[in-house]
Amino acid sequence: MVPDLSLLPPGRIVSLADGVTTRVHDTGEKHLTPVILLHGMAATGMLNWYQTFERLRGEHRLITFDQRWHGHGFHGEFTFETLADDVLRVADHLELPAPVLGGYSMGGIVSQLAARRDPSRLGGLVLAATGTGARRNAIERMSLGGLTRSAPLLNAVPEEVGEVVEEEVDDEALRPHAWALRELSSVSFATHRNVIAQVAGFNSTSWLHELTLPVAVVKTTRDLAFPQWVQDEMSDLLPHSAVFPVHAGHAACATHPGEFARRMRTAIGWVVSNLR
Template identity: 75%
Template sequence: MGRIVTLTDDVTTRLYDTGEDHLTPVVLLHGMAATGMLNWYQTFQRLQGEYRLITYDQRRHGMGDGGRFDFQSLSEDVLRVADHLDLDMPVIGGYSMGGIVAQLAARRDPSRLGGLVLAATGTGAQRNGLEKITLGSLTRGAPALNAVPLEVAREIDDEVPGAYTWAIRELASVPLATHRTVIAEVARFNSTSWLHELDLPVAIIKTMRDIAFPRWIQDEMADLLPHSAVFPLSAGHAACATHPGRFARRVRTALGWVVSNRH
């Protein structure tokens, strides 16, 4: 069950935490136009008991409320969540936009983190592909709507009448203005000049049919990082929804690599 936490005087969020203090903490950051659980519920279901899994709604997504919206501010929130939960060297997993935020959090203070798992993301994005994916999620309902197990939806919120209703509500909680803002922010992002500075293990889940972050952008990210490993997944940008089982297995493998290669 999620709970509302305060990150700063003007920023609150809905946070989910499996809570096992003896397990390696993993903070999972969602992508654009999504929420924490909409992107990561399948991973929670499959990996619970192996890691302490944490996710939350980033600003202007779901129940992430208040404060200015830019990726630097979102990266500060990552460290605030780690402080709030008193996490020791958490691994940060980032999906799409969340991968960009994870890169920036690692640049801000790599000594605080145990490593990164970056999925369906890169050094920047193809704006046309990004718009196609984001608008498609609005007009077609997105594959996520058919991928939420009913029992998971009920665990997330006891009052939800069904998985489809829950997923629709999560998607609808992200205003259209946020979609436009995120696309503009992602289009401006470029980490090629500083990725080589990140001295921590980074596992990349490479989505092989991604039109928002094409393979060459993901390859560029892997080549620039000094300590990286690539785990290919034959799927598009919405892999967490269209191939949830395979995606969760890749996350498990990627996390295992990061944990075994921590300094």
């Protein structure tokens, strides 16, 4: 689906605590439940979530931002722990009372860590196309190895293309394809390698049971990056969870945007109905 950029909230650069800067997109309805959506590797906030924004806008206050080393995200220290801190910085900056946190792939890992860091600051989680970690057995090593080998394809738009688009077209005049090229080319291959290494060292199986927030799991049933059983393991370890399957692969938000948005709607609704 080609995005109608005029219907999406414009991005604005904000300065958070400790000198961290990022680009935030916020639909701004203060009377609605705030939902912060965290993107996956190789994407930016709006590139990952624009199709969800277009379908769910008006139902919740939707917020997304560029995480470190992605798009207009901060270029300081990059670890999943610092990304989790940034989530709380954004919530503080926007003065959000216990937002729901939705994370896709890498964003799901960051969501888990943010909830572990300070669960009192969040209302609940929606974890999509993500899991408990990797590198724990041969099957996961094979899956992660495949992701490592295919990583260059995730950054198929050369940085030079993004630079040309940036120079020749103002933000307001960007056509959807040029905008997508620019967003995609903003993430370097070095970032991909770093994220993959972080995923390889992540394992939340020893502490997920401590999270008592309501957690909805949007399970991608044909996922090779986070196989079904890894996602099932995650939901089984969570004491207050529900599973909402999408019969698609790891890129479900792009390949099955309608079905994915419907599952996100149901999952967010379940979390909101179970807010503490």
